[in-house]
Amino acid sequence: MAEATTVDLTTSVGANLPYLRRYARALTGSQERGDSYAAATLEAILSDQGAYDRTIAPKLALFKVFHTIWSSSGGAMADTDTGLASRAQAHLSRLTSGTREALLLHTIEEMPLTDLARVMDVPEDEAARLVDIAYAEMAKSLSGRVMIIEDEAIIALDLESMVAEMGHQVTGVARTESAAMDLAKAEKPDLILSDIQLADNSSGIDAVNRILEQHYPDVPVIFITAFPERLLTGDGPEPAFLISKPYTEEQVRSAVSQAMFFSSTETLKA
Known part of the structure; x- marks a missing residue:
């Protein structure tokens, strides 16, 4: 038994x-x-x-x-961070305790407030309050330049609209790996939002890896995929920020804000 x-x-x-x-x-x-x-x-x-x-x-x-x-x-990260990572940690330390956890559970993990409260061991009304505070603090976060790598026009337009409404500048949209490289060379992004499978069967993973390795190693990246479990196997480098398709506006807004706080993203094996 x-x-x-x-x-x-x-x-x-x-x-x-x-x-x-x-x-x-x-x-x-x-x-x-x-x-x-x-x-x-x-x-x-x-x-x-x-x-x-x-x-x-x-x-x-x-x-x-x-x-x-x-x-x-204490929700602590390493105290050995330096440079951009250190500044990111300092910024995070000023946020209201529990708000990032509540927001991620509610948006990225799609937990209703009842489940969120159970996980965090707080009353449901407190869970709702933490999510509301998170949204308010997120709205005050610094704006930046976001590069979008997405081959489906409707999805790209949707992402572009959401990012712009958050107060960020979209540097452009790339549909292929080669276009992504050209776009990255033209203007440095503060964040890359990338699909996995691109037009002409090129790879968003390959595009991101080349951009990070050849140009901007400290730019955070959010990957979007219909099969997140395939990128979370524990074998080799994997993304820190991952959104599942179909996504919600809240998931994208939350992930973008969270990613902006950090300074680097591991590359992936294609």
């Missing part, structure tokens, strides 16, 4: 681990740092299976253990 219980636990945790890793990376702005928190979550569950609440949905149970660890650490 104990063996069957362990197998069930492994299955339920494993099915939701990619989403925990996505959330942890967006929260910390780093693959390495986010994965460290995810690993600590798994270790906590293995050492004390009672920490994993089987009376609630598996994803909520996993995220709740994560938040216990995150809260106990």
Whole structure:
């Protein structure tokens, strides 16, 4: 019976681990740092299976253990950051406690306020308040230049409109890898918003990797894909910011604001 219980636990945790890793990376702005928190979550569950609440949905149970660890650490990132990363951390430290977590859970992970409150162990009205504050603070964030790599005209127009409404300048839209390289050379972006599969079967991953390696290594990147689990396998470099298709306006706005706080994004294997 104990063996069957362990197998069930492994299955339920494993099915939701990619989403925990996505959330942890967006929260910390780093693959390495986010994965460290995810690993600590798994270790906590293995050492004390009672920490994993089987009376609630598996994803909520996993995220709740994560938040216990995150809260106990003070939500701290590495204190060895320098340069842009250090300034980003200083900016984050001025935000209202709990607001970024609430916003990411509500938008990127699409948790209703009831589930969000359960994960963060706060009353539902407090969860709603944190999300509202996050939106208000997000609106005050610094504006920047955003480059869009997207081959579908309607989606590109939608993204361009959302980014502009947030107060950011769109440097342009590229439909292919070669066009993306030309656009990047013309003007340095503060953020790249990129689809994975582009026109003429070129790769958004390849385009981003070349831009980061040849020109702007510290520019944060948000990837958009219909299959996020394929980029969250734990094998090799993976994105810190990832939006699933079909996306919502809230997801895009949240991811753009979060990514602007950080200074670098790991490259990916195509």
